[in-house]
Amino acid sequence: xxxxTHARPALFSRPAPILLFIVIAVLIDQAVKIAVDHYLPLQxxxxxxxxxxLYRTYNLGVAFSMLSGMDGWFIVGMRLVxxxxxxxxxxxxxxxxxxxxxxYALIIAGAIGNLVDRFAYGHVIDYILFHTDSWSFAVxxxxxxxxxxxxxxxxxDELLLPKKASR
Numbered sequence: 001x002x003x004x005t006h007a008r009p010a011l012f013s014r015p016a017p018i019l020l021f022i023v024i025a026v027l028i029d030q031a032v033k034i035a036v037d038h039y040l041p042l043q044x045x046x047x048x049x050x051x052x053x054l055y056r057t058y059n060l061g062v063a064f065s066m067l068s069g070m071d072g073w074f075i076v077g078m079r080l081v082x083x084x085x086x087x088x089x090x091x092x093x094x095x096x097x098x099x100x101x102x103x104y105a106l107i108i109a110g111a112i113g114n115l116v117d118r119f120a121y122g123h124v125i126d127y128i129l130f131h132t133d134s135w136s137f138a139v140x141x142x143x144x145x146x147x148x149x150x151x152x153x154x155x156x157d158e159l160l161l162p163k164k165a166s167r
Contacts, residue, residue: 010098012105018090025109029142030116033125040127055129057139058121076118083111099157106150113143 012018036056040046045053090104117124126144130137 009095010101012098012101013090013093013095018101018105018108021105022109022112025106025146026113026116029109029113029146032142033113033117033127036127037125045129045131051130051132053129053131054127055139056125056127058123059126059139060123076115079111079115079118083108083115086111097157097161099153099161103150103153103157106146106153108150110143110146110148110150113146114141117143 012021036054040054040056042056045055047053086104086107090101090108093100093104114124124141124143126139126141128141128145129139
């Protein structure tokens with residue numbers, strides 16, 4: 001008789017660790033946004049290093065101000081659908097896909113962080129600005145970074161990690 005070894009499920013493929021991670025990420029995002037809203041001047045660049053400044057502004061759209069002309073409730077509904085879809089993807093992804101599960105956790109945390117802003121303030125607080133003398137990137141926040149890094153993790157998982165053969 002041979003003993004089968006079972007691979008331990010990836011940390012974020014289990015509900016408790018992913019939920020704890022998401023709650024902590026959302027709390028950090030909200031704490032930073034509260035500090036920014038209380039201490040950073042509105043629409044005034046505060047240089048940090050060359051090409052990086054803190055710049056508090058309010059975003060009525062989604063990440064990087066996209067869809068800013070849309071109705072606020074449409075955007076809330078869209079975010080809720082995205083969160084539900086990502087949870088479904090998380091649930092359906094093989095338990096050993098640690099990078100995809102990490103990506104899903106980051107996407108969910110970022111989306112929830114911006115949803116909290118939308119419900120609490122009616123807008124999202126953005127404050128990170130990359131710029132040069134002749135160019136600037138859209139102002140964004142930590143939650144937007146979570147979403148972007150999470151999407152990158154999912155893409156890297158697809159490109160780099162081996163897949164199980166289909167039966």
